[in-house]
Amino acid sequence: MKNFLLLTMMFLILSSTSLLSQSSNKNKMSKADKAFMMQNYFEAEKLYKDAYSKEKNRAKKTELIFLQAECARNIGTPLHLKKATAMYKRAIKAKYPHSEIFLRLAQVLQKQQKFSDAIIQFEKYKTFKPEDERADIGIQSCLFAENALKNQSRYELSPFQHNSNQDDYSPCYSSRDYDEIFFTSSRDESFGKNKDGFSGNSFTDIYWSKYDNKKKRWSKPSAFEEPMNSGDHEATPTLNKRGNEFYFTRCMQNSNVKPIPTCEIYFSKKKGKSWISPVLLPLPYDSVSSFAHPSISADGKVLYFSSDMNGGYGGKDIWYIKKIQRDEWSEPINLGDEINTSGNELFPFIHQDGSLYFSSDGHVGMGGLDIFKATFDSENNLRFIDNMKSPINSCNDDFGIIFEDNEERGYLSSNRIGSKGDDIYRFNLPKLNITLSGIVTDFKTKQIITSATISLEGSDGSSYQINTDNSGRYFFDKDLIKENVTYQLNVSSDGYLSTNFTQSTIGIKQSLNLVQDIILEATLKEIVLPKIEYDYNSAQLRKESKDALDALINVLIENPNVVVQLRSHTDNRAGDDFNMELSQRRAQICVDYMVAKGIEPMRLIAIGMGENEPFVMDVKDGKLKLGILLDNKFIEKLKRKKDREKAHQYNRRTDFKVVLDSFYDSESDRVLPNKN
Incomplete structure (x- = not known):
């Protein structure tokens, strides 16, 4: 009996412990899911890992492997990408039931430059979801990246000397001399004491640094004081050309009301040497949409930004607003589906030449966010969208590019291999000799x-x-x-x-x-144009004759001081007077044609030669041998009518000779050539 009671108590204790364990694991799962939804991927990854170690159900364990991989993919560091790859493969081996896993595995393989393996996974995903364009774009991007890495542009990159071990990104020039920059950083001395769940770093603030021309280095970065920086995220600064208007992004801390932090755009004006307290830019904010990454045009009249507000084409789109008058702006205008995709378009930068640079994961690229250049015509219609290729782009995220005016140099941001998270890089296009x-x-x-x-x-x-x-x-x-x-x-x-x-x-x-x-070629010599030929008893120009005259017109345009003599010839099958009149008409019709094309009449002399100068063969043509004079005596000896007609055709021609190379187009200085 005692043994029975002991066994019963042990069973109850074990049952109670199991129920408590299950309850505890459900609680951890709930916290992990909430952290994931709020993009606190570091925290979510730890909670999912802990829940996995206590989970007994095979299907749930497989799901937890996948969720850990998702956290690692979203964190996105090179170490986490390797981790995500291994976890996705484990989940596939454990029969994870959803096809999206092949897409996710392909994407992390692509970011690690494992293009052949990535294409295999994209193809697998296509068998399940052939209608999803992400697979085709992914395959095209892998092929593009392979080629781009083999055929890199001439840009040279070097890391900014004050990159920290945390995230540093999105610089902007704050002086016309390009010797001062503002940028975003989550380095340890930031104002906010909280840690960002997405990156695991401190909240971001805006810093500045000034270049010392004597020391050839940038000063130690300093953070802006409050109220420019706060306990929230401040990021992506931009200034107008005059340097007296300052726009930036502020993202509020996570809360139960807003599970994912929403971002808003603020601006400040310079008063003397100080910035006044920033105020909210008038945009259609709500509790769901984010507004971020402002970029102001050089004249301060147009502001571009990124937002997932209603009316877009997918994730985050690029929009712009126009300044109506002081502190009053138009309603947001979407840049359209040629630039915006079903993916994300972020970090716009409007160049002083009117071209737009932006980052996207929806266009064919090298992987992650790529930097693109959009070029517009004079009526602001889109002409081209060009990928900036390697080394501007990598297989990871590349964004936040800026340029010096009229120069192929500036800064960009990237978490490429070799970076310490998001880092700032200087780029320059070396001049060719x-x-x-x-x-x-x-x-x-x-x-x-x-x-x-x-x-x-x-x-x-x-x-x-x-x-x-x-x-x-x-x-x-x-x-x-x-x-x-x-x-x-x-x-x-x-x-x-x-x-x-x-x-x-x-x-x-x-x-x-x-x-x-x-x-x-020397001037003052006779030049024969064999293509200026005529039909028998005709002064009409053939098409090929017009082509030959067009060539002569080009010569005269290139040589505006040259005067030419056009001499027309006939065959010998009519009387002397008729042939002389016919040849003059032929010469004149050539002159008239050229005058109609813009050549000054004073530069053209028409002379009819009649049948007085038979053609001397300058090439062999059947029975017509090189050097033969095609006079009446020779032609009558030809037995075949075909050969006689060919000889007559050679005689029906117009040639020209340069007679003067000092013609001047003014009445007082004009030199008139002698027709003889």
């Missing part, structure tokens, strides 16, 4: 031409002129030849026809010397 040189020679003699004039005009508005030296060479050095410019070269010399060339530095990715050797 591009030169342009060549030698100018005579077409016929092959001799060098000294003192030839080379005029250079760039698509950027630049204009230079130099002469060839005693060796016939010319040289434009690296200070004159710029990147991404198309140049027109005009080369001229006394006694020669001018010529034009085009050289471009667009797309050049390394320093080099562009070589453009130039050959000039």
